[in-house]
Amino acid sequence: MNNFIFENGTKTYFGKGCVKEYLSCLTKHYGPNVMFAYGGGSIQKNGIYDEVMESLNRAGKNIIRFPGIMANPTYEKVLEGAKLARENKVDLIIGVGGGSVMDCCKAVSMAAVYSGDIWADFFARPGIMDFEPLPVGVVVTVAGTGSEMNGGAVITNEELKIKTGRDYPKCNPKFALLDPVYTYSVPKKQMVSGGFDILSHIMEIYFSEPDEDNVSDDMAEALMKNVIRNLRAAIRNPQDYSARSNLMWDAAMAENRIIKLGKRMDFECHNMEHQLGAYTNCNHGEGLAALHPVYYRHIYKDGLAKFSRFATHVWGISNEGKTMKETALAGVEALAGFIREIGLPTSLREMGIDKADLKKIADSCGISAGSYRQLTHQEIFEIFKECY
Incomplete structure (x- = not known):
């Protein structure tokens, strides 16, 4: 085998009922302001939205909603989320969804604290991350990208017509909650x-x-x-x-x-x-x-x-x-x-x-x-x- 260095900073909670059991206590390790990021309306129809909200409310969090993350998340959407995070002094981002939501959250976690252009400095080419992004936790609702256990984010720059991904270990979610039952309602x-x-x-x-x-x-x-x-x-x-x-x-x-x-x-x-x-x-x-x-x-x-x-x-x-x-x-x-x-x-x-x-x-x-x-x-x- 070739030489390698291995790192994975994500603590993973797997199994039926894990969100209800662990999410509330996991968020207590962070400040009061939590961004709740998700895609379309599916999680509001299948009960996942209510379960996550209940856990965050039980932890006494101030919840800032960031909905509407699209299937191929755009750089424009990332900048929208970063602005919202800065304005509300967000302490933790919770992404609930599939790979697109998780990828967008990781990019937002970078853009919210970086003073430069993250596309130019971290996506157009590999960059050196000498700062700490906002912490991210994820609740997975679709099995596919595996974004829950890495620092990768795939983002589309619509203006340049480039879709690319980079994997920065500092962007690994701090925790990931994987309940297979959450995938039942996926079309x-x-x-x-x-x-x-x-x-x-x-x-x-x-x-x-x-x-x-x-x-x-x-x-x-x-x-x-x-x-x-x-x-x-x-x-x-x-x-x-x-x-x-x-x-x-x-x-x-x-x-x-x-x-x-x-x-x-x-x-x-x-x-x-x-x-x-x-x-x-x-x-x-x-x-x-x-x-x-x-x-x-x-x-x-x-x-x-x-x-x-x-x-x-x-x-x-x-x-x-x-x-x-x-x-x-x-x-x-x-x-x-x-x-x-x-x-x-x-x-x-x-x-x-x-x-x-x-x-x-x-x-x-x-x-x-x-x-x-x-x-x-x-x-x-x-x-x-x-x-x-």
Whole structure:
């Protein structure tokens, strides 16, 4: 394995009833002013809003609401939250929702205390955070991004048409509350998209060097099989607690930095999807589903041994009578078949994306340094056309 330094500063509370049991006492360690951040109205319909409010009121907090965080949080929304936090002398931010809410809260925690432009200094390029952001706690309602256990935030600058993410350990939530029951009311489309995002995160770590025997790859294979099995189970029965709890922990494990240890990591699909999102505001999981099989058909020969192992260890495909190339390609086709099975789009056309925009989107994409073969912008454009 390659050298690494590991850090994770998030204390995680997992299981049924954890919000009611722990949130009130956790907030007592902070000052009186709490920003309660969330997205649309779903948490007000399913009872989560009331449960969080009750906990914060029980702790005697002055609650400043910050609603309306969108699916692809914008830099403008971050600045709105930062202004609100400064004006109200916020001591703690509580983000209740999925990855978009959590990411926005982390960016707000930086912008609220930083005197400069956090986009220019921390998102346009990696920065050195020599200050303490506002503390953040999260209540997770959607299994997907794994943002609950890292310092990562993906933000869209609408003016520049750039969607990018950075991971700063100081932005790790101080605590994360994961109640699988909170995910029951998530619509099927959102649940499946989130589930595929989990799988995508794991695959993009797995399909990178080193390829020698290592702990991270072994763990990644177990997690991928778990996601596939439990996503199928959750589709059959949305209130299958075992399936929902496994998916929730799969999401956290995919992005809490553990399986990234010693790996180079290939996030090219995420780079491509982020720019599709920056231009079209498309659904993140759907975009990844449309891209992954085509991207892997382009690069599998450059990582033949790992793709062959993916086919046999994750999908259970026999390599008997097959060349390594045939086995590897069979694994990619099994992934494509799974995407069709769970009902995600298999083309950009299905997502309503305008073909005329694909060239400029391709030219704006970042190039992953950790991939088996680095793409050119022209090849990204070819992938987009094949995905269409």
